[in-house]
Amino acid sequence: MIWKRKLRDETTELIGGEQVDAGLPIAQPDDQPAPTIVESAPAASGEVWRRPAAEPGPMLPRFMASASDDVETDLANESARRRLALRDALGASQPVIARESFAGRRDAMxxxxxxxxxxxxxxxxxxxxxxxxxxxxxxxxxxxxxARYLVIYGSCGTAANFSDMFRSVCARIPRIYHTSVLPNSAEAEKGENFEVMLPDGPFGARELADVMAGVVGTRVLVILDEYDRVVDVNFRREVAELIKNLSDRAARVQLVITGVALNLDELIGYAPSIRRNITGLPMRPMNSAEVKELLRLGERAAEIRYDAAALAMITQMAGGSPYLVRLLGHQAGLMAMNDNRNVVGDADARVAVERVISDWQASLPRRVQANLARDEARVHWGLLVAAARAGSSADGWFTVDDVYAEMGGAHSPLAIERDLKLFVNTVDLLERREGPGDPHFRFGYPGVASLLMMSAAMARLAA
Ligand SMILES: Nc1ncnc2c1ncn2[C@@H]1O[C@H](COP(=O)(O)OP(=O)(O)OP(=O)(O)O)[C@@H](O)[C@H]1O
Ligand SMILES: [Mg+2]
Structure with missing residues (x-):
């Protein structure tokens, strides 16, 4: 069962004139009916929050500032400036790109x-x-x-193609860094890049490594971000082959890939000898000091302070996700600022959690919402929450034993396995992976596990 209650009447689409920035997956049109929305306020667990439609008010909301961000001249409004500063510091829709906005992660770095x-x-x-x-x-x-590395960042899409991706990588490496080009030669003067050395048309890892092995005078780092999105098996096999070739030739080119643990296993699976040339770096949940540091960014920007209780609630609810810390910190900060307070308290944090759960729920595809509202999900709510906790590892996969441990031995492993299969076969919420060892499960749609954990934590608080 998932927890649901009616939002307070003043909860509308806009908070302090600013759209709630959930940064969540957009709901897909789906032919399944959405579950009924509960408008009453049962305090028990088992239902999910829904935001009621905004009441028509006397005045339509307006933007706080012009698109030029020039608040001072447009509104001369100090409070609007601070709100925007809070959004810039804690808005959750973009990755961080600069060090000033980056909190914690010293170990990972x-x-x-x-x-x-x-x-x-x-x-x-x-x-x-x-x-x-x-x-x-x-x-x-x-x-x-x-440190003068030549860093080339590439974000992989579902349609990523090996030749296209690495052709554009090569186009960003100046040819003067190739061993065959002398510093003052005609080729060096032409300002060409590595792309001219590639064959026309599609090429594979070996041809690419032939070119890349020629790098001198710098070191090249190729970042392949969102690697887990790549669908083409051939792309992933070629990347394994490329790592092997670059390593064998001691090339001054290294790859940094972001993805899921399975990507690491798969790369090594394709080319076992690269095991010693590749390392996996798991990103762990943020600890409480890192959460504090992240919220500090919002405190400084908007001249507010999260009190100890607010900090504790945000830390607990976010479960180490920087994304959730930002979302909750931003919402809670806005609540206090709307009230002309500079100190953010636990009541603000609690309303923030309510809003985030409600927005989160609404952003899931209707199919997923409908499945969460089914009787089976209500009956096995404890199991689903335990599964969500069990799955909060680096790749989301968990085993029956993991869930058994989370449930404190309350149910037998056999019963747990049977019930998990129910959510694979009958209610489509989990995926199942067979392979060597125990069967693994995980939530089929990103965000469902976090929603369940937050709903459970809120239900505990309400109790
Ligand atoms: N160290 C950090 N300090 C401050 N904010 C962070 C930090 N790490 C991540 N965030 C924030 O958390 C959110 C998610 O971060 P990011 O996009 O980097 O995650 P990701 O693991 O790449 O996600 P995905 O799996 O969707 O690609 C973003 O809003 C980002 O601003
Ligand atoms: Mg990412």
Whole structure:
């Protein structure tokens, strides 16, 4: 069962004139009916919050500032300036790209630098959705550029194609860094890049490594972000082959890949000998000191303060996800500012959690919402929450034993397995992976596990 209650009447689409920035997956049109929305307020668990439609008010909301961001001259409004500052500091829809907006992660950063600089290996940074892989990659890129690495960032899409991706990587490596080009030669003067050395048309890892092995005078780091989105098996096999070839030839080119743990296993599976040339870097949930540091960014920007209770609630509810810390911190901060208070308290944090759960729920595809509202989900709510907790590892996969441990031995492993299968076969909420060892399960749609955990935590608080 999932927890649901009616939102307070003043909860509308806009908070302080600013659209709630959930940054969540957009609901897809689906032919399944959405579950009924409960408008009453049962305090028990088992239902999900829904935001009521905004009441028509006397005045339509307006933008706070012009698109030029020039608040001072447009509105001369100090409060609007602080709201915008809070949004800039804690808005959750974009990865962080600059060090000033990046909190914590010192260990991850030093492990990454160490892997690249000391061990000279290729790296796979892996972790669940929204844990901060892209942000780490960007800030690492900035740091590496300061050390004069030539860093090339590429974001993979579902349609990524090996030749196209690496042709554009090569187009960004100046030819003067190739061993065959002398500094003052005609080729060097022409300002060409590595792309001219590639064959016309599609090429594979070997041909690419032939070209890349010629890098001298710098070191090249190729960041392949969102690698888990790549669908083409051939692309992934070629990347494994490329790592092998680059390593065999001691090329001055290293790959930094962000994805999920499975990507690491798969790369090694394709080319077992690369095991010693590749390292996996799991992104762990943020600890409470890192959460505090992240919220500090909002405090400084908007001249507010999160009190100890608000901090504790946000830390607990976010479960180490920087994405959720920002979302909750932003919402709670706005609540206090709307009330002309500079101190954000636990009541603000609680309303923020309510809003985030409600927005989150509404952003899931109707099919997923309908499945969460089914009787089976209500009956096995405890199991689903335990599964969500069990799945909060770097790749979201969990086993029957993991769920058994989360449930404190309250149900037998056999019963747990049977019930998990129900959510694979009958109610489409989980995926199942067979393979060597125990069967693995995970939630089929990103965000469902976090929603369940937050709903459960809120239900506990209400109780
Ligand atoms: N160290 C950090 N400091 C401050 N904010 C962070 C940090 N890491 C991540 N965030 C924030 O968390 C959110 C998710 O981060 P990011 O996009 O980097 O995660 P991701 O793991 O790449 O997600 P995905 O799996 O969807 O690609 C973003 O809003 C980002 O601004
Ligand atoms: Mg990312």
């Amino acid at each position: 030093s492990d990454l630098i160490n892997a690249v600089e000391e061990q000279r290996v290729h790296v796979v940074i892996y972790g669940e959705r929204g844990i901060g892989k892209t942000s780490l990659a960007h800030v690492f890129a900035e740091t590496a550029r300061e």
